[in-house]
Amino acid sequence: MSPAALPDPLxxxxxxxxxxxxxxxxxxxxxxxxxxxxxxxxxxxxxxxNFEGSVSGGCVEGAVITEALDVIGSGEPRMLEFxxxxxxxxxxxxxxxxxxxxxxxxxx
Amino acid sequence: xxxxxLVALNAxxxxxxxxxxxTNLSTESVDVVVEGAIPASALSDEIVNVMRSGKxxxxxxxxxxxxxxxxxxxxxxxxIGAVHISQxxxxxxxxxxxxxxxxDPRTAFATxxxxxxxxxVAEWPEDLLKNEPFDAYTAVAAFTHxxxxxxxPLSEALKADCFYVGALGSRKTHAKRVxxxxxxxxxxxxxxxxxxxxxxxxxxxxxxxxxVGTLAxxxxxxxxxxxxxxxxxx
Numbered sequence: 001m002s003p004a005a006l007p008d009p010l011x012x013x014x015x016x017x018x019x020x021x022x023x024x025x026x027x028x029x030x031x032x033x034x035x036x037x038x039x040x041x042x043x044x045x046x047x048x049x050n051f052e053g054s055v056s057g058g059c060v061e062g063a064v065i066t067e068a069l070d071v072i073g074s075g076e077p078r079m080l081e082f083x084x085x086x087x088x089x090x091x092x093x094x095x096x097x098x099x100x101x102x103x104x105x106x107x108x
Numbered sequence: 109x110x111x112x113x114l115v116a117l118n119a120x121x122x123x124x125x126x127x128x129x130x131t132n133l134s135t136e137s138v139d140v141v142v143e144g145a146i147p148a149s150a151l152s153d154e155i156v157n158v159m160r161s162g163k164x165x166x167x168x169x170x171x172x173x174x175x176x177x178x179x180x181x182x183x184x185x186x187x188i189g190a191v192h193i194s195q196x197x198x199x200x201x202x203x204x205x206x207x208x209x210x211x212d213p214r215t216a217f218a219t220x221x222x223x224x225x226x227x228x229v230a231e232w233p234e235d236l237l238k239n240e241p242f243d244a245y246t247a248v249a250a251f252t253h254x255x256x257x258x259x260x261p262l263s264e265a266l267k268a269d270c271f272y273v274g275a276l277g278s279r280k281t282h283a284k285r286v287x288x289x290x291x292x293x294x295x296x297x298x299x300x301x302x303x304x305x306x307x308x309x310x311x312x313x314x315x316x317x318x319x320v321g322t323l324a325x326x327x328x329x330x331x332x333x334x335x336x337x338x339x340x341x342x
Contacts, residue, residue, distance in 0.1 A: 013114060
């Protein structure tokens with residue numbers, strides 16, 4: 001791979017796991033409306049919150065990383081859903097107006 | 109996902125083989141299926157479709173939901189001509205996720221020094237093609253406008269159904285090229301697939317700007333490629 005290429009999340013997940021680190025993989029399963037990253041996009045997270053890749057344009061990554069740390073702890077996969085930011089709360093959301101479903105699993 | 113499943117997936121990707129990850133969303137089991145080794149199941153037709161389209165889908169089969177995520181070989185750009193435009197394209201393409209290699213028999217042009225970080229082959233294209241034929245995941249961009257170097261790979265690219273074939277040169281240069289390609293046995297329909305003059309019309313003036321226009325055109329050809337019409341992969 002050329003040095004200019006962007007990092008490959010799935011290779012990084014493999015290398016992290018092989019080095020003994022805890023790893024979670026988040027995958028965009030479904031999108032509705034305008035969503036920044038298509039279904040199939042990956043974000044990989046290690047047990048210390050390091051991450052590579054993306055599931056949105058940076059809007060919900062923080063929340064996914066927090067959930068990923070729980071999934072690493074429990075080993076149980078989770079399905080997350082994010083929509084337009086709720087105006088009455090400080091909930092994270094997608095400012096683009098789309099909705100996405102993200103599955104988070106531990107790399108065993 | 110288990111680590112050995114991920115290792116199998118990454119190995120298929122490194123070998124430029126199409127693969128899909130199948131996640132049973134009901135049982136949470138995760139499997140990798142590689143092209144040429146698709147097991148017969150209620151999902152096999154859907155897996156073939158996803159390998160063709162390159163689009164992830166969720167489907168329901170036998171009261172379970174499955175997520176099928178494709179991993180197609182990264183599109184590869186073969187640049188004919190180690191010229192100034194190629195130097196700019198060689199730096200941009202990897203950022204966009206496209207492998208790129210340079211072919212030029214003129215050893216004064218095809219040097220590692222002028223193209224650090226990408227593969228440079230100082231050979232005639234016909235010699236390279238004997239060992240590494242073009243495939244449908246390949247884009248060919250010819251920049252020498254020397255018929256001795258460009259014509260044969262352009263003809264081979266059309267035969268191999270490369271997803272993009274582009275050639276630098278004015279309309280007049282291209283008109284002569286069309287005649288030569290017809291003499292080489294290519295049909296009018298095939299030749300019409302060549303993007304010439306090369307690159308999106310953005311008024312590009314410098315070599316780097318022509319490279320931007322060319323890369324944008326290659327991305328467009330890959331993302332909008334007609335799967336059903338041509339009936340071939342990708």
